[in-house]
Amino acid sequence: MQRLKMPKLNVPDEEPTTRSAATATTRPSKVSTLQKLSKPEINAGSIVGDLIDRFRRQAGWNLADEQTEEAKKDRQELILVFLEVLGAAGAPRERYEQLYRRAMRTRASRRANGERLPFHITAEEMAAEWFPLEKELREAPAEKPEELCGFRANHENGERIVTYFPYGEPMVLPCHECRPAAHAARKAYLIEVRNKSFANRRLAAAPLTPAEAVHEAFRPPKETFLDPAAAKEIRDEYNELVRLLVEDETARNRLFVIFDEGANVFRHPERVDVVYSEKVMRDKIERYRQVLEERNGK
Numbered sequence: 001m002q003r004l005k006m007p008k009l010n011v012p013d014e015e016p017t018t019r020s021a022a023t024a025t026t027r028p029s030k031v032s033t034l035q036k037l038s039k040p041e042i043n044a045g046s047i048v049g050d051l052i053d054r055f056r057r058q059a060g061w062n063l064a065d066e067q068t069e070e071a072k073k074d075r076q077e078l079i080l081v082f083l084e085v086l087g088a089a090g091a092p093r094e095r096y097e098q099l100y101r102r103a104m105r106t107r108a109s110r111r112a113n114g115e116r117l118p119f120h121i122t123a124e125e126m127a128a129e130w131f132p133l134e135k136e137l138r139e140a141p142a143e144k145p146e147e148l149c150g151f152r153a154n155h156e157n158g159e160r161i162v163t164y165f166p167y168g169e170p171m172v173l174p175c176h177e178c179r180p181a182a183h184a185a186r187k188a189y190l191i192e193v194r195n196k197s198f199a200n201r202r203l204a205a206a207p208l209t210p211a212e213a214v215h216e217a218f219r220p221p222k223e224t225f226l227d228p229a230a231a232k233e234i235r236d237e238y239n240e241l242v243r244l245l246v247e248d249e250t251a252r253n254r255l256f257v258i259f260d261e262g263a264n265v266f267r268h269p270e271r272v273d274v275v276y277s278e279k280v281m282r283d284k285i286e287r288y289r290q291v292l293e294e295r296n297g298k
Helices: 030-037 044-058 069-089 093-112 123-139 180-204 210-217 228-245 249-255 278-295
Strands: 017-019 026-028 161-164 171-174 258-260 265-267
Touching (some): 171 180, 228 249
C-alpha cells in the first residue's frame, strides 16, 4: 500500500530540522540559520504599550490595579490613538523610543517654566518631537564605521569616545571623526553649561567701582614668568608622556606643546587660541602619569 505524504506546513516560528537515518536524531538545517539571521519585525503596538506603562510607573501608578477588563480595553484604545497620530505624522516606529525620551525632556522643561501639563503624556507630544528630529537626522553628518576611523587609537575602553582638553580641563566627547553629529551636539551642550556657570558667577560678583576697575586693569599678572629652563623641563616631560600614551601619530603631533615665552604660556604648535598655564600643565602631567601607571599595571 502506498504511503500518503503529508503536506509540509509553513510555520515561521518553528525551526526547520533534518532527520538523520543513521542516528534517528534531528538537528537544525542550514536554512534555519539563515532564518534566524533575518531582522525581526518591530511590533509598533508593543512599543507604544511599553512606553505608556513606563510613563505610568514613573507617575506613580500601580499597574497591578490596571488588570481589569475595562482597564485593558482603555489601554488598547489608547495604544491605537498613539499609533494613529504617530502614523499621521510619519514617525517611523524605530524612533518611538527616541521620541518618547525627547517628549519627556520637553515636559520637564515646560514644567520647570511653570506651565501646566496634561496629566498623561499625549500622542501629540510625541508626534511633535518627530519634526525637529527628522530635520536633525536629515542634516546630520553620517557616522563612519569604527574600523575606518583614523582617530580610533584614542577611543576609550572600546567605546567611540575620546577625552579632549580644549580649555585645559578634560572633556569626554563622542569621537569627532566617526561620530561627528554626536560630537557636535555634546560639545555644544557642555559649552552652554560652562558658559551659564561662568555667567552666573559674574552676576553673583559685586560690580567694581571706577577706581577698582582702573586698579584691576593695571594690576600686574598673578603668575610669575617661568624660567626658560623650568619651562623646557615641563614641556619635555609632558610631550614624553603624550608620546607614550597616544599611538596615533597625527593625534600625537596635535597634542604636543611648545612654550611661548612672550605670553608666558604653553600652547600647541599650530594653535594660538588654546593656551595652558604652568599650573594646568603640571596638573595634566600628574594626570597623564596616573593614566600611564594604570596602563602599565603598576
